[in-house]
Amino acid sequence: MGTWDTGPFDNDTAADFSITLDEARLEERESIVRGVLTRTITADGYLTEPEEAIAAAALIAAQCPGGQPVDPIYGPDEPMPTFAVELRALAVEALERIVNDETGLVSNRVTAADARTWLAGFRDLGNVLVSPLPSMDVPLFDLPM
16 A cells, blocks of 8 residues: 555555546546446445545535535546536535545544544535535626616
8 A cells, every 4th residue: 555645646546547537538527527426435344445536526526616626646637628517516415425435544544643634625526526516607798777
């Protein structure tokens, strides 16, 4: 296991997930992201893909207002598709599942010293993912009154 920091791509598994996305065709990438989120949400017992789900959530959050760019070194090199809006809710649900997994990442893969920073990163991702969508009620032009 290689975890070197608290960011979404700061571990070997997430970096490998980036490679998987880079090797996939553009039209397959959303399905890969959706799949890892769905499997995390529906998993019984031990989570097998939490690092990938965190990375997937970060990719989706990067496309939201206020989202942070994906790590240029360990994140995917290839462009991501514009993700469907409903993936935001899946990403939030997957993050909640990971944080609430008592036998998972928090207890086994993050040092006590890094836990606070790591969990703050989850909060930041979640906040970006649940931010309201931009309003579509924009006037085409203003009429003088």
